[in-house]
Amino acid sequence: MPPDVPLLTADERALDALQSVRVLYTDLDGTLVAKGGSVLADAGALPSLVVAEQIVALNRAGLAVVPISGRGRLQLRELTQLLGWDGYIAEAGGIIVHGTGLEFEERIDHGTWPADTLAEDTTPFEAINAVRAAETLMEALPGRIEHYAPWQFDREVSLLLRGCLDVAEGQAVLDELPLPLDLVDNGMLRSYGTLTCRDMPPHAYHVVPKGVSKARAIELDLAWRGLAREQAAAIGDSATDLQMADAVGVMALVANAFGSNGVTAGLAATPRDNVWRTQAERGEGWAQFARTWLAATGA
Ligand SMILES: [Mg+2]
Incomplete structure (x- = not known):
């Protein structure tokens, strides 16, 4: 574990920064859900309410939670609706959607492609x-x-x-x-x-x-929501998640992120002062983030 990534729950600067946070962008696989994909499980994939309780607590407190994942649109829509949230970012940043019902708004990001790159009716x-x-x-x-x-x-x-x-x-x-x-x-x-x-x-x-990323999708989504970077946090476990640090005030990595060579290389390549780690892995680390936000904001 790189020693220069401070623990979220024990760092005054993190607690200060969390007070401004009104939206949380959360990765799913390796972060929110257990191995196998359940939210009704602990980090070891045994049945548990540890994550579900914090999802409910954040929903009650009014923190907007936006899943941001490599998964496709249909998977994200179902999960977002099921967990009581209202927007999602699918395909690693390519699809940004507000609303989970029949009425919704979406933005498809083509990154830096010139407007004439795609033929008509081509995805x-x-x-x-x-x-x-x-x-x-x-x-x-x-x-x-x-x-x-x-x-x-x-x-x-x-x-x-x-x-x-x-x-x-x-x-x-x-x-x-x-x-x-x-x-x-x-x-x-x-x-x-x-x-x-x-x-x-x-x-x-x-x-x-080229250019499509989770970080860029968050920038687009924050502008759409009329929120500033400082009002956003993100949590994840992968190299592309770490880049979300550039678009938010608080970036949290769950403990299992440090087993990824892409994450350790990313931490070494780009020093950032807004990245923290959770003590626990996967959903249990996510729950630690939630409890820390609730404590910091008094929500
Ligand atoms: Mg992940």
């Missing part, structure tokens, strides 16, 4: 597939990257892959394609699937239009 997902981004990565890095089945379907903005990659190496492969794309590390997975690499844990990766 970014279709454009990325048209330049064979997944196939090119698989040909260049055999055994190290594959579709993350069965979640690679029903997507609109990004590819979802599973692999064990040096992100810079994968990015160099994408840079040869005739469409500006980014490779994003979205954290550790449990299963290697059919990958043959064993020199690092498997990770989820996204291929997105």
Whole structure:
């Protein structure tokens, strides 16, 4: 564990900063939900109310909670509605939605792509597939990257892959394609699937239009909500989550984040003074964040 990431619950500066926070952007997998995807479980995936109780407490206190995830739109809509929230950010920042019912508003982010990049009635997902981004990565890095089945379907903005990659190496492969794309590390997975690499844990990766990121989606969403950066916090466990620090006042990493090589590399590469860690892993760390916000704000 890097010693220079202070503990959220024991740092006066964090408690001060949390007093301004009115919206929390939360990652799901590896952060809010247990292994297997339940919120009704502790960090060890045993049945527990530890997370659910804090979801209810934050809802009662009026903190807006916005799930921000690599998952697709339909998965996010159902989960957001189920947990009593009102907006979500899907596909690693590509889709920003307010409202979970029949009435909703959405913004699709194409990153830095010029306005004429997409042919009419074409989604970014279709454009990325048209330049064979997944196939090119698989040909260049055999055994190290594959579709993350069965979640690679029903997507609109990004590819979802599973692999064990040096992100810079994968990015160099994408840079040869005739469409500006980014490779994003979205954290550790449990299963290697059919990958043959064993020199690092498997990770989820996204291929997105260049510039699309969770951090950029938060900036767009805060502007849409009329809130300032200081009024936002984020919590996560992956390298792309760590970048959310650039868009919020308070960035929290759950304890399991420090097992990810992307997170430790990101911490080393860019010193930031608004990143804190929780003592506990996964949902139990999320619950620690919630209790700390409630204590700091007296809500
Ligand atoms: Mg995650």
